[in-house]
Amino acid sequence: MKKRKERIDRGIKVRSGDIFALCSWREMLYLSGPRLFPLIACAVLPLVLDTYWQRVLLSVAIFGLLAISWDILAQSSMVSLGQALFFGMGAYCSGAMDHYWHLSPFITIPLATIMGGVISTILLLPVLRLRGIYFAMVTLIIPLMLVRIIEATKILGGTEGISGLTSLPSHWIELYLSLAALLAALFGFRRLMDSDYGLVLKGINDNDRSVMNAGINIYWFKAQALFLSSAVGAFAGALMTHVYMFVGMPVFALDYSILPIAAVVVGGGGSLAGAVLGAFILVPLSEALRALGGLRIVFYGAFLVFFIVALPEGIFHFITRKYHQFERWVEVEK
Amino acid sequence: MSGTPLLQVVELSKSFGGVQAVNRVSFDLHKGELLGIIGPNGSGKTTTVNLITGFVKATSGKVFYQGRDITSWSPHKIVRLGISRTFQMVKPFYQLPAFKNVIIPLYSPRVKGLVGGKYGDRSAVALDLLEEVGFERDAQVAYKVASVLPQGYLKRLELAKAIALQPDLIILDELFSGLSLAEVASIVPIIEKLLLEGKTIIMIEHRLKEVFRIAHRVIVLNYGRLIADGPAEEVMENEEVKKAYLGSED
Ligand SMILES: Nc1ncnc2c1ncn2[C@@H]1O[C@H](COP(=O)(O)OP(=O)(O)OP(=O)(O)O)[C@@H](O)[C@H]1O
Numbered sequence A: 001m002k003k004r005k006e007r008i009d010r011g012i013k014v015r016s017g018d019i020f021a022l023c024s025w026r027e028m029l030y031l032s033g034p035r036l037f038p039l040i041a042c043a044v045l046p047l048v049l050d051t052y053w054q055r056v057l058l059s060v061a062i063f064g065l066l067a068i069s070w071d072i073l074a075q076s077s078m079v080s081l082g083q084a085l086f087f088g089m090g091a092y093c094s095g096a097m098d099h100y101w102h103l104s105p106f107i108t109i110p111l112a113t114i115m116g117g118v119i120s121t122i123l124l125l126p127v128l129r130l131r132g133i134y135f136a137m138v139t140l141i142i143p144l145m146l147v148r149i150i151e152a153t154k155i156l157g158g159t160e161g162i163s164g165l166t167s168l169p170s171h172w173i174e175l176y177l178s179l180a181a182l183l184a185a186l187f188g189f190r191r192l193m194d195s196d197y198g199l200v201l202k203g204i205n206d207n208d209r210s211v212m213n214a215g216i217n218i219y220w221f222k223a224q225a226l227f228l229s230s231a232v233g234a235f236a237g238a239l240m241t242h243v244y245m246f247v248g249m250p251v252f253a254l255d256y257s258i259l260p261i262a263a264v265v266v267g268g269g270g271s272l273a274g275a276v277l278g279a280f281i282l283v284p285l286s287e288a289l290r291a292l293g294g295l296r297i298v299f300y301g302a303f304l305v306f307f308i309v310a311l312p313e314g315i316f317h318f319i320t321r322k323y324h325q326f327e328r329w330v331e332v333e334k
Numbered sequence B: 001m002s003g004t005p006l007l008q009v010v011e012l013s014k015s016f017g018g019v020q021a022v023n024r025v026s027f028d029l030h031k032g033e034l035l036g037i038i039g040p041n042g043s044g045k046t047t048t049v050n051l052i053t054g055f056v057k058a059t060s061g062k063v064f065y066q067g068r069d070i071t072s073w074s075p076h077k078i079v080r081l082g083i084s085r086t087f088q089m090v091k092p093f094y095q096l097p098a099f100k101n102v103i104i105p106l107y108s109p110r111v112k113g114l115v116g117g118k119y120g121d122r123s124a125v126a127l128d129l130l131e132e133v134g135f136e137r138d139a140q141v142a143y144k145v146a147s148v149l150p151q152g153y154l155k156r157l158e159l160a161k162a163i164a165l166q167p168d169l170i171i172l173d174e175l176f177s178g179l180s181l182a183e184v185a186s187i188v189p190i191i192e193k194l195l196l197e198g199k200t201i202i203m204i205e206h207r208l209k210e211v212f213r214i215a216h217r218v219i220v221l222n223y224g225r226l227i228a229d230g231p232a233e234e235v236m237e238n239e240e241v242k243k244a245y246l247g248s249e250d
């Protein structure tokens, strides 16, 4: 007997779709829950974790930001293998401004966010016309080239990097600043991608000729998306420079490019929330597996493969569906 | 029919490698006219449209719109001047609901300029436009993702996206192909209404009957060359046209 899965909206989803939602606290909670939960989690988690896991949480926020940055680009038709470019650009900008101009981190971080975004965008502007794997290859290569340039010319500290940079006043500020940025980016860019502006970006991903035919300059919009995405990555880099009080060639490392993609794959692309969820799963997992020593990568890889096979849509879409709908098996007549 | 033409195509040519897709085609188009472009398969009709709308760069020749040289401008700039087109091979945003497909042209600088930047709710305007081209309002089709819509609706969606740009010149590339007679009959009045509103229209068609009924003038392409230009009855009497269509008319 053939069966098919039927999905039906939960009563509460249907009810909270209209004005009745305001009549009952249950419906209100149902609607606001998905927004309140991450807010509360980010407020409370730092307070209950020990210093070691606080460090991990900071790392989660950083990779969450990079994953958001990747997902914004992907939704705008640009597949990137080079989040490290944005991260490293922000890191070096804030490091240099601290070292040479002695500016406070509260000035270098916002400035580096913008400068890193602008420089990364300008670097990639010539290849904006490339699509798919060709664009991806260029984003992969540029950070590697920058490392060699720094090595060969010995600028910005050369292979030694720049150390002795100013740290943020306390590790609480580091942690809450990164988490606040993560939430702001998550909610802000989700809203943007849901607006008519975001629709144009998604349209470019769907059919770029059709967007041109709608009288819209796709390269201008792609450049804007590239700036938004690279600014998010640059912020993450700038913040970490002041956490480590050091900036050097490792900021262009492949980890910063690959892990965000893994996070989006596990969490699910196209929603930004999936990207953040993926970071919240993968980064702590990677830490927990540290005890396994050399086998760590094997388990980590196996976990990734398991998720790609079991939940190709990503965890976030799976959870959203369970939240809004219930499922049952129904027979399909032959 | 006097004054400068709205559109002037002068000795326009395009070759793809060895194929001379469009070969020194020239014609004028005046405001308010409905021009039919016909010709056998592969005669260069779509390429001519692509040349006018900037999707393909001309090998030689010029296109003037309102007296301005727009040869090889990029497509979005040409749209901004007031030329919009539909694609023979429909190009909807498959992942978006039908009405969101229409929001994208409503977001263009052209429309923003015309309505003065304020366009309260684009969804409402998009739904109205879809209703105009025959998406039944109560049937919820407008909310369906484009990938599940049948061909008839996708063609209408193409038309809605073109109209959304509030163009002065609309180019319809085989809008009727793949549609039933009933569907064609329901779209013809929409085109006649656009004409009454003062729009200028170019219609590329395989179905000669439909074009001849509504077109003011017809040009015929064959192997990339323009072989006839004039009122429908006159053009069909042309010996060269008869020869081109002998055997290829189905
Ligand atoms: N991008 C391209 N690359 C190479 N050749 C092309 C390209 N586009 C069109 N051609 C060729 O140019 C010629 C004219 O094609 P075009 O599509 O303009 O014809 P058409 O009149 O629109 O035909 P149809 O009635 O089938 O739509 C054909 O021989 C076609 O193979």
Ligand SMILES: [Mg+2]
Pocket (backbone or CB within 6 Å): B045, B046, B047, B088
């Ligand atoms: Mg054609």
